[in-house]
Amino acid sequence: MTTTDPSASFGGKPLKGQDPRVRPALVEGENESFATVTEAVAKVSEVPVPSTNKAWIVGFAISLSLLGMLGLLLVHLITTGVGVWGNNNPVYWGWPIVNFVFWVGIGHAGTLISAVLFLTRQNWRTGVNRAAEAMTIFAVVCAGMFPGVHIGRVWVAYWLFPLPNQMEMWPNFRSPLLWDVFAVSTYASVSLLFWYMGMIPDLATLRDRAVNTPRKIAYGIAALGWSGSSRHWHRYERAYLLLAALATPLVLSVHSVVSFDFAVSQVPGWHTTIFPPYFVAGAIFSGFAMVLTLMVPARQFFGLKHIITMNHIDVMCRILMATGMLVGYAYAIEFFIAWYGGVQYETFAFVNRAFGNYWWAYWIMVSCNVIFPQIFWSKKLRRNLWVVMLVSITTNIGMWFERFVITVTSLSRDFVPSSWGYFSPTWVDMCMFLGSFGLFFTLFLLFLRFLPTVAIAEVKTVMPQAHAHGHDSHGSSDSHAPSGAPIGGGSAAPASKQDA
């Protein structure tokens, strides 16, 4: 359905290839109908368990083993104490906090794709938003685990919340760590609502296609009796718009608050005002990298190539490169301010970052986050899935090292030289981080297998058949547009030139 207009020209010169005034179809392939979209997505969860894709079974077995290892390590940690980690004077925030920030960062792209791209009418989001939202929730689960067990005595973790207690004390609401509790728990629950709400119509689709009783009951209850009523759709779309509008500032606030954990302290290298935007940019960057890492194999294995198209990959690669440059800019500005500010401790902290005893971590970070994504200037490389996979994975590695560099280099060289030290992780640190991937991928693979991976109803709205063609109806739809629901806004009609 991709349209090439041979008469297209720009400045008198004929244009090669596709006319940029014509948007390519969001769902690719000939003769795609509503039914084929439903079929493509729903059949992923409907194949019998024995005939599940082998890659899924192998991946799930590995993930589940890692999850089991994580469980055993948690028992070891809780019964023995946090001394099993490498955290010690002066680096009391070791890998657990690095991992926390790493996973929370990944958890940002889901809401960004769902909410920000929804509000900006980027209709291409429909192909990937569901999986990205799921990724968000599972990443936040992994993120929440680390500070949860880092507090040491997990059985009094409820002290984090303002609950009446026999000590008649309240938590200190001026502590960024308490802001973090509120921000991350709000983000987790709102993301869960957003994800689940988006799934309700698709769960109804799976319910109506279900042939055996367990599926009928499970999807029947989960779909809450959704009937597709237009009066329901009306309120649903309004609620979805409201959630998107609420989630957009939320997603920006969460990583800002995470950055306050560092920035509100006085440790050189942390005490900078650039941290909130810098962290948010890094979060989007790492989140998109993880979306690519997950989506490229998933679309391959589950036959969703016509819904999650090469154009999606292409757009996300471009976002990856743009946010990578934002992050690179933040690295540069940090150095500039350290020099320009003239504070000797700050200057030392940054020179130490790049050339001190953690120089290797710093340069891994710069290579992976700033240098490697630059190859996406080339369209050819953006469309080479091996390159995309490689760069998305190195970006994840680079972003983990960014948090490691921020946390560990500053702490290991604080104000008092007598307490300087070198942080070494223990085997428990490493295996728990590995285990958190087990937790993440177990949940994600279960999601891929049993829930609607793609927002079926939303994809249908961006197909040309979703729009009334009668002259009468078109006029009325335009008049309705300002107050109406933005899903499937008129710009999606593929052959129209209204966006020129």
Place this chain on the structure above:
Amino acid sequence: MSDQNQNSSEIHGVVGYYSDVDGIMNASRKIRDAGYKKWDAYTPFPVHGIDEAMGTKPTILPWIVLGMGLTGLCVGLGLQWFTNAYDYKFLISGKPTWSLPANIPVTFEVIILFSAYTAFFGMLALNKLPHLSNPLHKLERFKRVTDDKFAICVESKDPNFDLARVSKLLGVGSEHVETCPIDTTKAALPIWFHGVAAILTCASFIPLALAFKGRFATSEKPQYHVWPDMDFQRKRKTQTAWEGFPDGRAMRLPVAGTVATGELRDDFELYHGVAQGTAVPASVRYDAALFGSAAGADRPEWLAGFPAAVVVDEPFLERGRARYGIYCAVCHGNQGNGVGAVALRAENLDAAKWGWVPPKALHSDNAKAYSNGELFHIASNGISTMAGYSAQVPAKDRWAIVAYIRAIQATQALDPSAAPQDVEFQPVPTIDSVRVSDSGADGE
């Protein structure tokens, strides 16, 4: 017509099916224009412009969300104000207990939390979901409405409902028209379910009740230790017994001859009041029998003068006067006559019957007879019922007090005949004179 009514009471409504968006848009307009109220269009996705075609009014959901967002604002601010500025004031580096900027992040999150929950649950409530039992879901053909078909159902509850007319209206451009029967299946929950539900509901209150009991009741039982290794550590505490060492103590004594920092008292004159290199008297209360004139050969070689470490000059005497006023005068009186505030009080209470020995007048002959070393030893270790002051007063200050006592002895309670006659003579009060007059309570 009666036959028609009979039918309409047994059916839920009439359903027309359409294969595309245009079909359902046109049918919706027709039903809307025919004035029906109890009807709905069912679509696999939100169809753009169908709200207008159906005449749906905008939902009030945004206003509800706004209201709850404002509630979240108040709750967020109120929670922080109550907990940190009112009920449990946090005083950190002298900062004000209530300062808005630090409270904005949490307030913001609470606003979002309230608004988002309201948007989701408000949407469900307005849509009357969850609603698992819907007669339309019994229709096999209706299942495709969540896939690729579009449907309109006009319900029999509509006051204008007329089966033939509705069927005709829905039939234009439709694939199929059918009636939807009322759901007559008796799918009531089994009776045991209610019992189990009731028991579980009651049981769910038990943790809350236990929490409340723990909150408001007291108990003699020790605290329950979830993880005892922090409360009960594998170590021995000081001043406890343990059979692990031969002496049965859990703590170790210092090696014999250990001297703590600053405690090396090798200047005998300064610290013990005896000549350097002679026997050091035990640090016990002064025993007149042992150390007085009756002591004989065991009498330490008390220092007659002052140690070499101190210089007796005016500032030293001034220091002694100040220390004397702080530590000694409450009993011995400012004039050294033994009429301090404590002595007077003890006299009034007749404290001698409890073993109280009155403080001596420091200018008595007995006191004058003591050497400087003995006076220092008494100031350090006490005498009779007087306690030693070595813990409170450093050694040099005790020597300053000794010097001041000598000054008292040189200037107080002199022979009246030797006093200058041009000064109005006032005898120093004694404890007896005070008792008789009962007026010089301040001892001056």
